Amino acid sequence: MLNPETHAFLSRIAGRPPIDEALWVEALTHGSTGAPRDYQRLEFLGDRVLGMVIADWLYALEQGNEGRLSQRLNALVSRTTCATVARSIGLGAHMQLGKQARDDGGQDSDNILGDVMEALIGASFVTHGFEATRDMVRELWADQVGGKTGQAKHPKSALQEWAAGNRRKVPEYRLIERSGPDHAARFLVEVSVKGVGEVEATGTSMREAETMAAELFMQRFG
Structure with missing residues (x-):
């Protein structure tokens, strides 16, 4: 079963407590442990679910x-991007690896991190369904999608640097409205730079809305 730290971690990233803990343990387990079940089957499923969610989003x-859409899709579902997302949430500390794999640096391996990230998506799909898993992916991948992975600097970083370079105050983000049910929430966010202007944008999470607002601000004022 899951230890308390990993249970809390999975509850946070999935937005709800994990159902069927044994399945989530399987998603976190590398074959080097010698356990009867590892993450490979769930990785297979999660890879397809991730592709569907990202394709629909794009x-x-x-x-x-x-x-153009295929180029972005391929970048966003790549093992490198999956590993980047995994590192951003601290997934490595919760993976179950055999001694040799751990000694070989498996805890920070792009291949293993990316595969386990997809396995967690598979576990979420099996236990929580598509809509909950879509929301999880959109939250975790918001920076990657909003930042146009592999093509440009993240809009929020670009805006902050632009403001500093033009001797303006740090951009301020403000939630204007949250609407819709929990499984299909929409967030309206405003970003403003004093003495320049403000822009509003909508997203399925605060992070996505802020990213889109920063991008629109740069298009209008940058």
Whole structure:
């Protein structure tokens, strides 16, 4: 079963306590442990769920052609991006590795981190369903999608640097409205720079809305 720290970790990233703890343990378990079940089956499932969530998100978010959308999709579901997201949430500390894999640096391996991240998505899909898993992915991948992974600096970082370079105060973000049910919440956020202006944007999480607002601000004033 899950230890208290890992239970709290999974509750935080999934937005709800984990159901069927044995399945989540499986998602965190590398084959080097010798356990009868490891993350590979859940990774297989999670990879497909992640692709569906990101494809649906990009279709709604962008107006690019198929080639453009495919390029972004491939970057966002890549093992490198999955590993980046995994590191950002501290996943490595909760993975179950055999001694050899741990000694070989498996806790910080792109391959293992990326695979386990996908396995967690698979576990969420099996236990919590698609909508809850979509919300989890959108929260975890908000910076990657909003920041146009592999193409440009994250909009919030770009805006902060622009403000500093123009001797302006730090950008301020403010939640204006939260609407919709929990499984389909929408956040309206305003970003402002004193003496320059303000911009509003909507997203499925605070992080996504702030990212979109920063991007729109730079388009308008940058």
